[in-house]
Amino acid sequence: MDPKNIEAANPKSAPLQKQYPEGQWPTGLYDRCDDPSNCITLSSCPCVTFGQIAEIIDGGDRSCGISGLVYYAMGNIHCEWLYAGLYRTKLRQLFSLPEAPYGDRFVHCCCCPCSLSQEYRELKNRGPIPP
Structure with a gap:
């Protein structure tokens, strides 16, 4: 059955995943408050968010906890931006x-x-990340 027909037949069903064009960031760099729960997590413990990002980009090869701990350790010597920058590059290449x-x-x-x-x-x- 065509996905459009499913949505038309059951309007209360969850909307289909919105498709984003390749080669464009769908959100801005400074739109941090668009996701309030993540904004709070980032304010208190950015290593958790980084760990989630790294785990997905690495395809589960390295756990969220391990990546978060590496990010935290590098933050203690003020070099977390080097590590995180590598994952931003991987994300950009992926999409x-x-x-x-x-x-x-x-x-x-x-x-x-x-x-x-x-x-x-x-x-x-x-x-990849559940809403």
């Missing part, structure tokens, strides 16, 4: 996204919570 508005490591160095929030929303919007 053919532009390195915009700035370079991956530069974005993480200057505003890591904004960058992590954008990456989390990107994965959530494209499907």
Whole structure:
């Protein structure tokens, strides 16, 4: 059955996953408050959000906890932006996204919570993270 017919037959069913075009970030770098629960998590413990992002990008090869701990440890020597920048690059390559508005490591160095929030929303919007 055609997905449009399913939605028309049952209007109370959950809407189909919105498709986002390749080569575009669907949310802005500074739209951090668009997801209030993630905004709170990022404010209190960004290593959790980073761990979730890394686990999905790595395809489950490394757990959320391990990635989060590495991010936390690198944060203690003020180098978490290097590690997180690598994952932003992987995410961009995965979805053919532009390195915009700035370079991956530069974005993480200057505003890591904004960058992590954008990456989390990107994965959530494209499907791998449950809403």
